[in-house]
Amino acid sequence: MVENMKTVEDIGTINGEKNELEYSVSIQILADSIREKLNPLLPLSSETCIYRVPEVIRRVSEAAYTPKLVSLGPFHRDNGSLGKMNVHKQMYLKTYLDWYPEIKLESCLEALRGIEGRARQCYAEFINLNSLQFVEMMLLDGFFIIVFLIKFYSPERRGSDPIFDTMWMSWVIEHDMILLENQLPIFVLEHLFNLAPNSKQGDTYPDLFDMTIQVFEGLVEKTTTPDTIDRSKVTHILDLLRACCIPLFTVESPQVDRMSKVRYSVTELHDAGIKFKAGVSGSKCLLDVKFVGGILEIQPLCIEDRTEPFFRNLIALEQFHYPNHAYVTSYAVFLDNLINTPKDAGLLIHHDIIENCLGDHKEVSRSIKNLSKAVLADGSYFSKDYAKLETYCKRRRHKWMTSLRRTYFHSPWAIISFIAAAFLIILTLIQAICSIIVL
Known part of the structure; x- marks a missing residue:
């Protein structure tokens, strides 16, 4: 482009004067030069669903968004530290082809070539891979995910497998599979999964959606069934897990202050006489909260090593893909507002609302406290609950009665x-x- 611009200058300036023809030539050269830069840039498609986590969010917790062991998809393909897993990807491809000799490698590649264009559109940036490289990536990464899910779900199919013969590799791979930047489009996985013959004699695993939910049952509701999820709208594994957490039906946020929040921590609510109950009557949705008759019902939540990166990546997905239905983001804001200290976390643990698998109240508080940091925090999904709590806590008689009970009726x-x-x-x-x- 420098040479082109030099040409522009040479052509465009003769003795300090420009005629109309020379100016037109200069404009054309400049336009061609800019067009070369624009060619690799593609507009976002309606298929776009896999995004880079913005630096402002990533900076809060780099480890929560970065794969530790395996690269899935194109974004981390060039990360040298993840290259060691390539041999495992090849082994899993061979395993699947050995399971189903009817499947020909050439047929797999042809099938993937047919959906390459659509798959590329799922990524929010230009993928600098040629057609053969992109198809090979989908083949190896796709079958790696499928075989991993099958072996995780059906231990009898594992055989001698270095991934499952260790205590840590499968756990880390699960972590990597829930990262926003480490996704393959779900239709690619379905395409490969459905290549297996219909009569899968001896197979002990369900379809792709059911099996994925079962494998990640520690993160999502175990009783989630296919009937509660609109499969046609699921875009990748992380999106499937989000579908297991959010309300079954679309909930329109009420027209209130989008930044509305509860003004009181768990300890302050407790001091105001509010009681806590694990589980919401008649609901299995993780995000459901109910406040009636001075009792705040909250669904149980297990806090383990994967919980923080799981929620962070769900929130990152919502920032791009679900800005008007950011249910998980609202939930994170709700928890963030409730828990300010380890004592707050301890009260929720005491009432079985939080299952502490981290071993320390301080760690639980830290893990939850800043989930919504550096994101557009919309708390409107819980605005009605905030308003009820606010009204209850402002009534002085509740504080007086609570003080009376704790001062004079705390023991026989x-x-x-x-x-x-x-x-x-x-x-x-x-x-x-x-x-x-x-x-």
């Missing part, structure tokens, strides 16, 4: 002492009144 002996004191006061009053009457 305290109750006996209170009754005795009250009885003594009553006797004193009666004596005083009798004395006045006698006088």
Whole structure:
């Protein structure tokens, strides 16, 4: 382009004067030069669903968005530290072809070549791979995911496998499979999965969606069924797991302050007399909250090593793909507002709302506290609950009654002492009144 611009300057300036023809030539050269830069750039398609996590979000917790062991898809393909898994990808491809000799490698490649264009459109940036490289990536990464899911779900099919013969590799691969930047389009996985013959004699695993949900049951509701998910709208594995967490039906956020939030921590709500209950009556949705009659019902949540990266990547996905239905983001804001200290976390753990698998209240508090940091935090999904809590806590009688119960009725002996004191006061009053009457 420098040479082109030099040409522009040479052509465009003769003795300080430009004629119309020379100026037109200069404009054309400049336009061609700019067009060369624009050619690799593609507009976002309606298929786009896999994004790079913005630096402002990634900076909060780099490890939560970066694969540790295996690259899936094109974004981390050139990461040398992940290249060691390529041999495992090749082994899993061979394993699948050995399971189903009817499947020909050439047929797989032809099938993937047919959906290459659509698959490329799923990524929010230009993928600098030629057609053969892109198809090979889909083949190896796709079959790696499928065979991993099958072996995880059906231990009898593992055989001698270095990934499952260790205590840590499968766990780390699960972590890598839930990262936003480490996704393959779900239709690519379905395409490969459905190449297996219909009569899968001896197979002990369900379809791709059911099996994926079962493998990640520690992160999503175990009782989720295919009937509760609109499969046609699922775009990749992370999106499938999000579908297991959000309300079954689309919930329109009420027209309220989008930044509305609960002003009180768990400890303050407890001091105001609010009781906590694990589980919401009649609901299996993780995000459901219910506040009725001074009781705040919250669905149980297990906090383990994968929980923070799981929620962070769901939130990152919503920032791009679901800005008007950012349910998980609202949930993270809700928890962030409730938990300010380890004591807050401890109260939720005490009431079985949080299952602590990290071993320390402080770690639980830290893990939850800043989930929504550096993201557009929309708390409107819980705005009605915020309003109810706010109204309840502003009523002084609730605080007085709570203080009275905790001061005088916290134990049987305290109750006996209170009754005795009250009885003594009553006797004193009666004596005083009798004395006045006698006088």
